[in-house]
Amino acid sequence: MGILEKISEVEKEISRTQKNKATEYHLGLLKAKLAKYRSQLLEPSKKSEKGEGFDVLKSGDARVALIGFPSVGKSTLLSTLTKTESEAASYEFTTLTCIPGVIDYNGANIQLLDLPGIIEGAAQGKGRGRQVIAVARTADLVLMMLDATKKDVHRDLLEKELESVGIRLNKQKPNIYFKIKKGGGISFNSTCPLTNIDEKLVQLILHEYKIFNAEVLFREDCNADELIDVICANRVYLPCLYVYNKIDQITIEEVDRIARTPNSIVVSCNMKLNLDYLLSTLWEYLSLIRVYTKKPGQPPDFSDGLILRRGVTVEHVCHAIHRTLAEQFKYALVWGTSTKYSPQRVGTSHTMHDEDVIQVVKK
Numbered sequence: 001m002g003i004l005e006k007i008s009e010v011e012k013e014i015s016r017t018q019k020n021k022a023t024e025y026h027l028g029l030l031k032a033k034l035a036k037y038r039s040q041l042l043e044p045s046k047k048s049e050k051g052e053g054f055d056v057l058k059s060g061d062a063r064v065a066l067i068g069f070p071s072v073g074k075s076t077l078l079s080t081l082t083k084t085e086s087e088a089a090s091y092e093f094t095t096l097t098c099i100p101g102v103i104d105y106n107g108a109n110i111q112l113l114d115l116p117g118i119i120e121g122a123a124q125g126k127g128r129g130r131q132v133i134a135v136a137r138t139a140d141l142v143l144m145m146l147d148a149t150k151k152d153v154h155r156d157l158l159e160k161e162l163e164s165v166g167i168r169l170n171k172q173k174p175n176i177y178f179k180i181k182k183g184g185g186i187s188f189n190s191t192c193p194l195t196n197i198d199e200k201l202v203q204l205i206l207h208e209y210k211i212f213n214a215e216v217l218f219r220e221d222c223n224a225d226e227l228i229d230v231i232c233a234n235r236v237y238l239p240c241l242y243v244y245n246k247i248d249q250i251t252i253e254e255v256d257r258i259a260r261t262p263n264s265i266v267v268s269c270n271m272k273l274n275l276d277y278l279l280s281t282l283w284e285y286l287s288l289i290r291v292y293t294k295k296p297g298q299p300p301d302f303s304d305g306l307i308l309r310r311g312v313t314v315e316h317v318c319h320a321i322h323r324t325l326a327e328q329f330k331y332a333l334v335w336g337t338s339t340k341y342s343p344q345r346v347g348t349s350h351t352m353h354d355e356d357v358i359q360v361v362k363k
């Protein structure tokens with residue numbers, strides 16, 4: 001019997017079995033069996049190694065990857081926040097591929113990717129861990145879903161998995177200037193006192209990587225790990241939101257404690273608790289802003305804002321409106337929190353805020 005047949009046999013048996021006190025144990029065993037078969041299905045065979053079903057086209061204004069242990073409620077969240085249905089069930093490894101959905105929020109399209117659960121050893125290729133992690137690297141944000149009824153070890157384990165493949169969560173890229181040279185040895189400098197590393201250690205590390213000519217300038221007090229990250233150059237720095245699901249199952253004191261930990265949000269997907277707050281936090285963490293355009297003598301077009309990133313300037317806005325607008329730019333009028341007066345006349349280098357209104361005046 002093939003693995004898929006075994007799975008469907010067990011599924012049939014589960015649906016045949018009446019749910020009551022007497023069958024509790026039997027049902028539990030069946031579910032464990034189902035999870036075992038499903039995890040076997042996840043073992044990378046030569047075929048699935050390539051990541052079939054995982055190369056989903058990037059679309060929309062931002063991409064969010066759902067990472068978590070099996071059965072924490074990832075698919076339930078996707079089905080709740082988007083128009084896409086992703087199968088959710090009480091057994092582990094229900095989801096086997098990458099399922100994209102779209103969150104429509106503040107006029108932005110945020111691509112949400114439901115993924116198979118990952119477990120310890122994922123980075124080494126356990127289950128579909130490697131494919132899942134590869135998808136996470138392409139995201140603008142990791143939404144790490146955790147089961148609020150379980151201990152915090154899950155969070156540490158997942159962080160370690162992602163760390164081990166070069167994903168850095170809620171960390172800035174170390175401020176070290178590093179450039180490999182053709183000759184001249186290693187030039188080492190710093191603009192601040194270094195308490196974790198010295199010239200000798202830097203040299204040792206660089207030699208380990210067979211680098212003998214380079215310029216290294218520490219602009220902050222970094223340690224050896226951070227230097228290695230810069231040398232390796234393939235690290236990705238992603239914001240991460242820890243979303244604790246199933247708070248309907250824990251005490252209010254526990255909810256309160258978890259909600260106070262950094263970068264964490266408490267929700268219940270089943271009860272639809274706190275999902276609005278989750279969305280507004282996602283928006284913040286993705287650094288998304290809306291900018292509304294206005295034609296002279298007309299009210300702003302609030303129905304169709306431009307979705308941009310925090311920190312964009314008027315020049316970026318011009319490019320987003322039309323390819324050639326920046327060349328014809330004379331000045332712009334801006335209303336909103338980015339200016340002292342409303343409206344204020346600004347140039348191309350002015351930085352825009354969320355919900356600003358702009359009117360571009362051409363030459």
Ligand SMILES: Nc1nc2c(ncn2[C@@H]2O[C@H](COP(=O)(O)OP(=O)(O)OP(=O)(O)O)[C@@H](O)[C@H]2O)c(=O)[nH]1
Nearest residue numbers: 071072073074075076088089093094095117269270
């Ligand atoms: N009590 C409670 N159960 C929930 C909640 N959200 C989801 N669940 C249940 O948790 C189980 C697993 O949900 P899924 O959405 O399949 O979880 P998943 O993380 O996608 O699981 P895999 O795809 O197997 O990794 C289901 O039985 C859900 O009904 C919640 O807020 N509270």
Ligand SMILES: [K+]
Nearest residue numbers: 071089091094
């Ligand atoms: K599940």
Ligand SMILES: [Mg+2]
Nearest residue numbers: 074075094095
């Ligand atoms: Mg799922």
